[in-house]
Amino acid sequence: MYNDRTHPTPSSRITIDRLTKAFGDVTAVQDATFTTEPGTITGFLGPNGAGKTTTLRMLLGLVRPTSGAATIDGQAYRDLPRPRHTVGAVLESSDAYPGRTARQHLQIESLAAEADAHRIDEVLGLVDLAHAAKRRVGTFSLGMRQRLALATALLCDPPILILDEPTNGLDPEGVRWLRRLLREFADEGRTVLVSSHILAEVAQTVDRVLIMNHGRLIANDTVEHLLAGHDGASLEDVFFDLTDDRQEAIR
Numbered sequence: 621m622y623n624d625r626t627h628p629t630p631s632s633r634i635t636i637d638r639l640t641k642a643f644g645d646v647t648a649v650q651d652a653t654f655t656t657e658p659g660t661i662t663g664f665l666g667p668n669g670a671g672k673t674t675t676l677r678m679l680l681g682l683v684r685p686t687s688g689a690a691t692i693d694g695q696a697y698r699d700l701p702r703p704r705h706t707v708g709a710v711l712e713s714s715d716a717y718p719g720r721t722a723r724q725h726l727q728i729e730s731l732a733a734e735a736d737a738h739r740i741d742e743v744l745g746l747v748d749l750a751h752a753a754k755r756r757v758g759t760f761s762l763g764m765r766q767r768l769a770l771a772t773a774l775l776c777d778p779p780i781l782i783l784d785e786p787t788n789g790l791d792p793e794g795v796r797w798l799r800r801l802l803r804e805f806a807d808e809g810r811t812v813l814v815s816s817h818i819l820a821e822v823a824q825t826v827d828r829v830l831i832m833n834h835g836r837l838i839a840n841d842t843v844e845h846l847l848a849g850h851d852g853a854s855l856e857d858v859f860f861d862l863t864d865d866r867q868e869a870i871r
Contacts, residue, residue: 632658632693632779632811634679639688641674648674650835651688656813656828658779661806663826663843664815667863671835672815673711676784680709692780704733708773709782715769718758722749722768725757726775735775743771748797762789770798781805783814787821799825823855833863 634656641649649671656662666672677683679690681697690696692706700706716725726740744750747767752760757768766789773781781802787795795818802812802825816822822829829846831839839846839862843855850858 632809634780634811634813635689635691635694636675636679637689637691639675639678639690640686641671641678641683642686647835649678649832652832652835652837654830654837654840656811658811659806659809660827661802661812661814661825662828662830663822664813664830664832665817665819665822665859666832670832670863672832673784675832676709676711676782676813676815679782680707680711682711702734702776704735704778705776706778707780707782708776708778710766710769710773710786711782711784716757716765716772719756721754721756722760722771723753725768726771729772730775733776735777739775739777743774746774746801747771763791763794766790767794770801779809780811781813783812785816786814787816787818795821819856819859820854829855831859831862838862 636652636654639649639652640647652671652675664672664676674683675690678685679697692700697703697707720728722744723740726743727737729735730737730740741750744753747770749764749767749771752764757765760768766786770783770786773783786798790798799821802814806812806827814822814826823843826843828842829839830837846858847853847855850861853861
């Protein structure tokens with residue numbers, strides 16, 4: 621599906637090393653450390669305001685860390701020679717100009733990213749938007765905009781995908797489609813880091829789980845090992861056990 625890539629590729633390991641970000645008196649992320657490996661899907665979980673999005677924004681060079689480092693095979697995102705050929709990212713789904721068609725949006729993005737023009741039709745088919753290629757983005761549903769954002773991230777055939785709430789707006793069939801897409805991507809030796817609030821879906825999709833709360837990383841384990849330590853519990857149960865302030869809030 622992705623040029624028959626079956627082995628881990630260069631620039632496919634994410635390393636977060638003692639990463640900290642303070643906004644004035646508020647510490648959004650404190651001493652976060654983890655690594656994601658090629659061939660895996662890592663779920664990034666936490667309550668609202670836990671620091672997940674700030675971490676992802678630091679990784680993508682959108683926010684400067686107060687201390688620590690976020691690198692891709694040892695390089696900061698801003699130092700990668702062609703970053704979008706290494707990392708495909710979706711942090712927002714609504715950044716496409718509403719007056720352009722899906723094809724026009726991807727044509728502009730492919731020029732900016734120096735992507736091969738033939739990838740436009742490939743990614744439209746991959747995200748099931750070929751039928752809507754000539755429709756203006758302003759007429760798209762939220763789920764369709766999510767698919768277009770993913771198509772944009774895939775334009776340069778990158779070895780890494782970083783996705784923030786990618787199931788937002790997708791119907792159940794779309795969620796199942798995305799799960800299969802990410803699994804195939806990882807099975808080709810690529811790396812997926814996905815932030816989500818849908819815990820049941822994460823449990824079916826990911827290999828490893830990171831849980832952040834109040835800016836601190838409080839869990840980093842495989843799904844199986846994490847659940848094995850909580851007899852009969854679901855990932856949702858474990859999540860609320862570990863983020864006990866959230867648990868207290870729902871009682």
